[in-house]
Ligand SMILES: Nc1ncnc2c1ncn2[C@@H]1O[C@H](COP(=O)(O)OP(=O)(O)OP(=O)(O)O)[C@@H](O)[C@H]1O
């Protein structure tokens with residue numbers, strides 16, 4: 554039937570397809586020489602000079618975008634976490650090298666490249682898809698906001714060449730993946746922790762539940778919140794990186810002591826792909842004058858180096874590295890070694906957990922409201938399945954071990970469970986009478 558499962562994630566995207574018999578296969582991508590089963594949800598635009606001196610803009614997506622960005626001397630524009638802007642009515646698009654691109658067009662570029670890669674690998678045309686969506690998109694305050702985001706996704710899919718598209722909740726898709734290995738029935742709570750959103754669903758799964766369903770599954774409930782890995786990164790920038798770049802530093806101005814650099818400049822660092830917006834004359838002037846007056850001029854100097862050399866991506870990578878290290882170890886070192894800078898800052902997991910405490914609370918509230926609304930006590934949940942990249946964070950896992958006990962928690966397929974489940978769902982649609 555060639556109905557692909559498409560997980561367009563805030564950070565990573567994957568495609569899965571039923572190929573032979575009941576087998577689901579994932580499209581593979583190459584990133585810096587290694588094979589991966591997901592592609593980064595990023596775009597990169599650069600300009601080249603064509604014959605006759607005319608400038609031409611060239612766009613790339615996924616791994617190719619990052620590879621090109623890293624190898625080019627004169628950096629173009631990297632755009633990421635586009636999914637998190639889908640609810641914003643004010644963000645209609647962005648200008649790149651003097652041309653306006655609508656958000657739907659930008660996203661369609663990623664979706665179209667994913668489709669082409671899958672078509673090439675599976676040697677068949679793919680125009681139908683089951684596509685994942687979070688329970689609530691980042692920034693959604695009402696159902697209308699979520700509907701608005703879905704409509705924009707639908708348009709992006711259409712622009713990318715998809716004809717028939719159905720949406721499924723991402724945690725429900727992850728549930729199908731978990732179910733594919735089950736030989737008995739269970740009531741299961743799924744937690745999918747990504748870059749933009751944390752999503753939950755509670756439902757009975759297994760061979761009997763599947764037989765009973767006749768195509769439409771019995772759901773006990775779902776919930777979600779627009780807080781996940783990107784929010785954790787922003788906390789690391791605010792609490793660890795920005796202070797090293799002078800966010801707490803002061804400057805002498807006449808007889809007063811004032812913050813050296815206005816806070817809004819650091820807010821742009823928290824969303825690293827906004828960093829390139831700081832290369833303006835206005836910001837240059839603010840930073841130059843701050844460097845002269847600052848009581849810690851070396852910190853402002855470091856900030857200037859990062860802004861001038863457009864090191865947002867490298868900074869973000871350093872933040873990712875320290876976050877990943879803290880998933881494994883009780884302490885780690887933030888290390889940024891680029892553009893003539895060598896920043897090293899020790900950090901403990903305990904500190905990181907204190908920085909993300911509010912985010913963890915929002916996640917806990919979402920899980921508790923789901924259980925309450927479903928009228929299910931944690932005792933009645935047989936198993937918890939945690940997936941998505943941010944499920945590696947120990948404090949996230951602890952939320953579940955406290956409520957359900959370690960022995961009931963399972964995890965796996967962190968970056969592929971949603972795409973795989975969407976393809977399973979596509980298959981079950983076809984099998985349904
Ligand atoms: N070992 C790790 N420890 C902590 N965080 C991690 C780890 N590995 C990946 N992450 C985080 O997981 C997130 C990406 O996960 P994933 O690919 O599941 O998200 P996504 O599907 O793109 O996003 P969403 O589902 O919200 O749209 C990123 O924020 C990344 O930093």
Ligand SMILES: [Mg+2]
Nearest residue numbers: 562747941971
């Ligand atoms: Mg995801």
